[in-house]
Amino acid sequence: MADVPPGANSPQQGFLLNEPPQQVRGTPLTAGQAAFMQTRCEYWQSQLLDKSFRIRHLLAALAANKCAFNPKTDIKFETCAPNFGGGYGPAYGMVLCSNTLHEKQLVEDAITHELVHVYDYCTKPRGEAGMDVYQHACTEIRAASLSGDCKWTREVKRLGHRVGFSGVFERCVRRRATAAVQRHPDCRDEEHAREVVDTVYTKCVEDIDPFTADQLRFN
Numbered sequence: 359m360a361d362v363p364p365g366a367n368s369p370q371q372g373f374l375l376n377e378p379p380q381q382v383r384g385t386p387l388t389a390g391q392a393a394f395m396q397t398r399c400e401y402w403q404s405q406l407l408d409k410s411f412r413i414r415h416l417l418a419a420l421a422a423n424k425c426a427f428n429p430k431t432d433i434k435f436e437t438c439a440p441n442f443g444g445g446y447g448p449a450y451g452m453v454l455c456s457n458t459l460h461e462k463q464l465v466e467d468a469i470t471h472e473l474v475h476v477y478d479y480c481t482k483p484r485g486e487a488g489m490d491v492y493q494h495a496c497t498e499i500r501a502a503s504l505s506g507d508c509k510w511t512r513e514v515k516r517l518g519h520r521v522g523f524s525g526v527f528e529r530c531v532r533r534r535a536t537a538a539v540q541r542h543p544d545c546r547d548e549e550h551a552r553e554v555v556d557t558v559y560t561k562c563v564e565d566i567d568p569f570t571a572d573q574l575r576f577n
Contacts, residue, residue, distance in 0.1 A: 387457060392437050395456040399435045402462045403469065410466050411577040412504070412569075416473040419568035425480035433469065446472040448479060448488075467512070471505035477568065491544045495554045496562040498535035503527070503563050504574070507534060531563060532556075 387395075406413050407429055420427050438444075438455035443464070446452045452472045459465045478497040479489070489497065502508055508530035510523075532555055539551040566574060 387437060392457065395437070395460075396435045399454065399456040399459055399465055402465045403429075403433060403435075405462070406466050406469060410470070411573070412470045412506075413466065413473065415569065415573065415577075416470065416477055420473070420477055420480065423477075423481050425476065427476050427480075429469075443468045444472055446475040446479075452476070463506075467506040471501045471507060474501040474504050481567075491539065491542045491554050492558055494542045495535055495539045495551075496558050496565075498538040499531055499555065499559060499562040500565060502531040502534045504566065504569065507531075528563075532559065535559075 407417075408414075417427075417429060432451040434451065434453050435456040436453055437457045438453075441458065442455045443458055444452065444454035452469075454465070454468050454472070459468055475497050478500065482493065482497070484490075484493055506512065508527050510526050513526050513530050532552075535555045536548065536551045539545050539554055540548055542551075545551050545554070
């Protein structure tokens with residue numbers, strides 16, 4: 359589910375509703391390679407649970423709101439289809455893709471991204487059947503903007519000289535949210551996803567709960 363041209367460095371995260379990221383069958387990785395990548399990501403995760411301000415703050419906010427989530431058991435690393443970074447769904451928890459998250463910073467951004475989804479699913483209004491397409495768009499906008507997914511340095515790695523300097527953050531958040539919303543069962547196509555994102559963008563990108571502006575600025 360790439361949201362940028364093939365070959366760009368852009369594992370995609372998302373709130374995948376009812377099923378985890380597609381696992382690779384017949385992967386070209388050997389069992390040893392897959393095990394190494396998983397162990398490496400789990401090691402980085404253990405460091406980040408102690409050191410990452412955004413991850414620690416989101417976990418504290420989940421606990422304060424009595425949201426059931428244990429990062430030591432509810433975060434799982436798997437070998438996934440190419441260009442997936444991971445996903446969250448209440449039925450299966452958080453699944454992150456150790457074969458595409460090949461840097462510690464990517465693991466931090468992926469965990470933060472998915473924790474925003476966990477927080478939103480627990481604390482934001484939603485229907486009995488789950489989030490509708492507009493609520494889904496809102497959590498994707500928030501996850502992309504609060505996680506570090508759309509920092510200028512990340513976009514440079516994805517797009518190289520094409521990234522430019524003006525409007526980089528907003529273009530990135532809109533692009534990644536639109537790609538993710540297309541997986542919602544009520545989304546008709548890419549154009550519909552873009553319209554939904556446009557409708558809620560301003561409200562949702564300005565919603566930085568549970569952070570403050572100063573916390574985001576200095577962390």
